[in-house]
Amino acid sequence: MKKTILLIFLLSLAAKGWPQSYTVDSVPNTKIINNSYVSNPDALITPGAVAQIDQLLASLEQQTTAQVAVVVLHSIGENTPEDFAQALFVKWGIGRANKDNGLLILFVEDQRTVRFHTGFGLEGALPDAICKRIQIQKMVPAFKEGNTDAGMLAGIEEVFKILTDPAYTDELREPDKTSDASSLTFFFAMGWFIVGPFVFFMKRKSGYSNSIQTSSDKPNSKISKGQWWLLCYLLPLGLATFLSFNNDWVLIALSFYGYFIFMALLKYLRVLSRGNAWLKKGLYSTVYTFYKENSKWMGLAILFPIPFAFLIRPYKRKMQAVREHPRDCHQCGTKMNRLSEATEDKYLSKEYQFEENLKSVDYDVWLCAACGSVSVEQYVNERTKYAACPKCKTYAFYTERTTTLVHATTSSTGEEEIIKRCKYCNNRERTTITIPMISTSSDSSSSSGDSGGSYGGGDSGGGGASSSW
Numbered sequence: 001m002k003k004t005i006l007l008i009f010l011l012s013l014a015a016k017g018w019p020q021s022y023t024v025d026s027v028p029n030t031k032i033i034n035n036s037y038v039s040n041p042d043a044l045i046t047p048g049a050v051a052q053i054d055q056l057l058a059s060l061e062q063q064t065t066a067q068v069a070v071v072v073l074h075s076i077g078e079n080t081p082e083d084f085a086q087a088l089f090v091k092w093g094i095g096r097a098n099k100d101n102g103l104l105i106l107f108v109e110d111q112r113t114v115r116f117h118t119g120f121g122l123e124g125a126l127p128d129a130i131c132k133r134i135q136i137q138k139m140v141p142a143f144k145e146g147n148t149d150a151g152m153l154a155g156i157e158e159v160f161k162i163l164t165d166p167a168y169t170d171e172l173r174e175p176d177k178t179s180d181a182s183s184l185t186f187f188f189a190m191g192w193f194i195v196g197p198f199v200f201f202m203k204r205k206s207g208y209s210n211s212i213q214t215s216s217d218k219p220n221s222k223i224s225k226g227q228w229w230l231l232c233y234l235l236p237l238g239l240a241t242f243l244s245f246n247n248d249w250v251l252i253a254l255s256f257y258g259y260f261i262f263m264a265l266l267k268y269l270r271v272l273s274r275g276n277a278w279l280k281k282g283l284y285s286t287v288y289t290f291y292k293e294n295s296k297w298m299g300l301a302i303l304f305p306i307p308f309a310f311l312i313r314p315y316k317r318k319m320q321a322v323r324e325h326p327r328d329c330h331q332c333g334t335k336m337n338r339l340s341e342a343t344e345d346k347y348l349s350k351e352y353q354f355e356e357n358l359k360s361v362d363y364d365v366w367l368c369a370a371c372g373s374v375s376v377e378q379y380v381n382e383r384t385k386y387a388a389c390p391k392c393k394t395y396a397f398y399t400e401r402t403t404t405l406v407h408a409t410t411s412s413t414g415e416e417e418i419i420k421r422c423k424y425c426n427n428r429e430r431t432t433i434t435i436p437m438i439s440t441s442s443d444s445s446s447s448s449g450d451s452g453g454s455y456g457g458g459d460s461g462g463g464g465a466s467s468s469w
């Protein structure tokens, strides 16, 4: 009778969940049993907390496919939490098999330890240092007070925030980032210190201007060698060195933004003043073309609306003024008049008129009222499909047809035939070009959402962190 009573007593204790020591095999996998992320066989956290954690982790898996298993045990015997967590992680296969994005949170009451064990795929988002910080800041204080519910919830909420909101992770990493800023600018300075002179010598032949070069046939916008050393070498070098001591991403961004604006503005002013020097020689058409060739900076208005958006109109007006400025007659020195589009045609050859109709070239005809001499200025429109015909030189040469002769595959190149034709003289030219091989990119997509009755088969490299109290 006594034996029976003892047996019933022991059985009832077991049924209530008498604290026992668990092995990896004896921990109930609740994901399979009742699709719960929380294995809590010793009832160390309340059913309310389990429900909250389940809700949070289901939402996490739906949003990110990451799987988190929470195991709350009284004892794992003599095992260490690290070994136990690794073995349990592998046995259950927490995380998607192809992503290894699992996390096991193991709480061991008698060892007063909490362990985060991360799969390969989560080591980037949850590096060990971040795991440790979550434990120390969010969990251990509550565990010390015996409030297991609060500690688990706070820790899991933090994991949820990190995995669902990349901006939040950046906030957590801020202290690391600033030291990156300093080393980045330092390496930039070191790199440019060494590479800069090579760049100089590579550009030495044709890259610099000795003066405004009024000796060549057209103006240029190049800088002198001395200016290059000052503006392109020493200035960025000094700037990067200064920034490497200041460790501030915002300051770095602003400084380089400012540097590029400064350099672009210098170029803008340089182009204007070089053009002005040539205007004194009366070469209006040359300067107009020079201004036009150097108007690419207008694209900068998108990146740097201040000041470039405000410079576009004055620059265009200046260009137009240069183009329309009265020229001196080469014969008698009298001011010439520009003819209107309607009256200029009789001074233009058939080819020129053809080009004007195609809009591939615009011609201005200047007539001297005193001596009757005529000067024709040519402005090629770069934005049409027409180029100069190799045979008749008319800007009416275009790609009439391209035909694929041999299709490119993933293992061999292809061939393409290009027929170009001159609309004016009907000259046709055929060329073939090689089409590069098709490159394959292997991207397999995977479904997202709750995986239902079991974990997905993820693997862990043993990353993670533990904290004790």
Ligand SMILES: [Zn+2]
Pocket: 329, 330, 331, 332, 333, 334, 368, 369, 370, 371, 372, 373
């Ligand atoms: Zn004249």
Ligand SMILES: [Zn+2]
Pocket: 389, 390, 391, 392, 393, 394, 422, 423, 424, 425, 426, 427
């Ligand atoms: Zn032709």
